[in-house]
Amino acid sequence: MRLFKIILGVAVVGILGFLGIKEIIADPVYFLELFLGGLTRGSIYALIALGYTMVYGIIQLINFAHGEIYMIGAMTALIVASVLGLWGWNSAVIVILAFVFAIVYSCAYGFTVEKIAYMPLRTAPRLSALISAIGMSLFLQNYVMLAQTSEYMPFESLIPDFKFWEPFSHIITSVEMTIIVTTVIVMILLGILIKFTKIGKAMRAAAQDKIMASLVGINVNRVISTTFVVGSATAAIGGVLIACHVGQINFYIGFLAGLKAFIAAVLGGIGSIPGAVLGSLVLGISESMFTGYFWSEYEDVFAFSILVIILIFRPSGILGRDETSKV
């Protein structure tokens, strides 16, 4: 059985690879454009997927309200940027303040959502917390719809078109480049936070064993709160960046983005941070390639097919730990 799987896998990869190389040689610039487009998309997925995977790593909860936190980040940035724009502030100041406000607001929402919807259910069966998460997601969507508007709103890009980048902008725009660079920076910072700081150490300890962690004096509730706050901050950054890229937002943007990021997290192995990044990039790039070389009608079908195929071969995701070793 195992041998069969390996042979099948090699055959599929080989055929796709052969067809791919032929196409790439025929038009390398097109391939590069698709690759970079996919990389941008993957970077956005990664910023959202991080929140899913960190939360799952610690409390084994799929936080369905996470996409909404991303949406709230984008909304806040739009409101702040419009108000400051009316007051005629300098655009560099607007960018910084919009990001700061978006992050602070999203963190506040992430923190509160955890306290209201998940903490009281910490000892309840996992299904209850999951339902609570779905409820929270619907609540936030409708709340924003009623408090703001149900229509799409134009989102003026906060990131200017850099002059020096002009000759390359038909391949990758300065906004897309900013997205990729920002994602890399956020990943590095997050890596440092988790590897080298005290709270990072506490997070890893709580992920391994919550009871043991609390026995050695770690305040597990605080660690969980911090995780939600950090995850919300990355989602807010993603929200603002993609809004700059797409140019419009409404209350519903969090749903599809959240769903795709969730797939990416599962693809990479939910609970694993490098896994979430890898899964996001794989998903983003392969979606882009599929649209570019095949049919965009089936883009979502393809995204879910990849998920199914990878989970057949590696049930715990690309970089996921086996479920047995966790127990």
Added chain:
Amino acid sequence: MKSFFKTLALALVLLIGITAPGFAGDTIKLGSGGVISGDLAPYGISAVRGVEIAIEDLNAKSGILGKKIELLIGDDVCKPEVAVNMATKLVSDGAQMIVGHVCSGATIAANKIYKDAGLLIVSPASTNDDLTLKGEHPNFFRTISYDGAQAALMTSFVKNNLKVKTVALIHDKGDYGKGQMELARKNFESLGGVEVVLFEGVTTGAVDYTAIVQKIKRSKAELTMWGGYHSDASKIVGMLKKKKVNTIFFGADGIIGDNFVQLAGKYSDGVYATGPNDTSSNPLYKELVVKHQKKYGEAPGTFFFNGYACVQALAAAAEKAGSIDYDKMRAAMFEIKIDSPLGPIGFDKNGDVIGAGFSVYQVQNGKYTQVN
């Protein structure tokens, strides 16, 4: 004895339950279905406002057949499954005639309910060909021209006025958008001289449209035709301009209106779209613009005048038939001539409007301007 009273009491309660709806009858209930929340809400709201003002105008005179008109409003969010529930609710609330819906997919789904209930329906905005041309919806009429007519105008304008040789057809996979692009492809094939180099559907509301834009660029299409609504269109237009793709963007009535121009901002300049004829010199049209401004504090939206004409048509048919009986009213629909804000209109044997067609517009300096 005790059980006798119990039974009597129960019987009385049930009796009240049964007779209660029967008292209605002093008014004529007009149901309005369409999208009034969600991202397509501007379309539906514009139509409902037309219905509201038309009913006010009629009630100020003598209503329909001397009875006042009562408006029941339903929201289908542009989703077929919601539309069916909503239609059922309108029917059970006692609606006697319907104006609606907006999105063609929702109208097709909801009309199963109206047809079974024996209600006439006049739509201000659903343009899908199947609604009238297949003969499956005998109770259906509309005050807007149909996709086939619109697609014919689009394709002939592209070939004869813009003189392009290659087109990319992109749609949102919905009944309206995909249907329109399939018609356009058929028309281009029969016209000849214009090659369809790309025919693709995209996911509506997707995170990112970069890949499809790169694909349009690679196809070197001189013109990109879009079948779908304004929010996705504005994302694609923006991305096409940012990626410096040299292609003309051409849409249908799904992107006509100020909300597209607002969303796409500076990227909307030069975009072509077909939309209902400009009848702004019509006296009733002018009068209604003033009324709308007074009541809602803004200029009328896309389907406002079509919505107004729907109510006019139903009222005229009822007056002509002398009753609101389905068969009599339906027969009258084919005979009436209405002085609507869209000009003098009537209905052909399929239920399609006569006298209100489409024109081609282009965004110039942030406003749609008629160009043909």
